[in-house]
Amino acid sequence: MPSAISHAAMAVATGIAFAPRDVPNHFWSLSIFCSILPDADVVGFVFGIPYHHFFGHRGFFHAPLFALLVSIFVTIFFFRATELFSERWFFYFIFFFMLSASHGILDAFTNGGLGIALLSPFSKTRYFFPWTPIEVSPIGIKAFISKWGFMVIKSELIWVWLPAFLIAVLSTAIRSVAARQ
Ligand SMILES: [Zn+2]
Numbered sequence: 001m002p003s004a005i006s007h008a009a010m011a012v013a014t015g016i017a018f019a020p021r022d023v024p025n026h027f028w029s030l031s032i033f034c035s036i037l038p039d040a041d042v043v044g045f046v047f048g049i050p051y052h053h054f055f056g057h058r059g060f061f062h063a064p065l066f067a068l069l070v071s072i073f074v075t076i077f078f079f080r081a082t083e084l085f086s087e088r089w090f091f092y093f094i095f096f097f098m099l100s101a102s103h104g105i106l107d108a109f110t111n112g113g114l115g116i117a118l119l120s121p122f123s124k125t126r127y128f129f130p131w132t133p134i135e136v137s138p139i140g141i142k143a144f145i146s147k148w149g150f151m152v153i154k155s156e157l158i159w160v161w162l163p164a165f166l167i168a169v170l171s172t173a174i175r176s177v178a179a180r181q
Pocket of ligand 1: 008038039062103104107
């Protein structure tokens with residue numbers, strides 16, 4: 001994984017770019033939640049679930065199908081005031097799906113660990129993209145506070161935070177120009 005905080009940075013930048021101005025506050029916390037939730041699968045290690053297992057790290061919980069389930073759950077339970085199947089409802093549904101699914105996609109750009117089961121549950125194959133510029137983040141705080149951790153932070157600053165920052169700044173500029181017209 002890129003570290004959780006980098007997934008969250010991308011989620012917030014995407015929200016700044018695409019979310020309507022009047023979204024409720026919990027939209028932002030749920031955006032961060034959806035972007036980091038797949039990594040909750042590391043808990044499996046504690047219970048002896050091996051990395052390559054269906055429910056192992058980067059398994060089913062990193063697949064777009066799981067993202068779809070998350071987005072259905074979040075939209076139905078946390079946006080009950082929004083009319084079902086209205087334009088706003090579809091925005092939330094698609095947005096939370098994209099955020100949850102983007103987690104596995106971002107992970108597929110990392111250079112270590114096992115690949116991502118992007119087609120789970122239909123295939124057990126683990127995938128990486130042919131180009132993997134992001135230094136894989138170690139699992140656990142202890143390993144993170146190390147030289148490896150610094151390499152991860154450096155590569156995430158370049159490959160995740162910089163694009164996220166540019167997305168946020170450019171989209172804010174475009175939206176404020178559009179709002180004036
Ligand atoms: Zn991950």
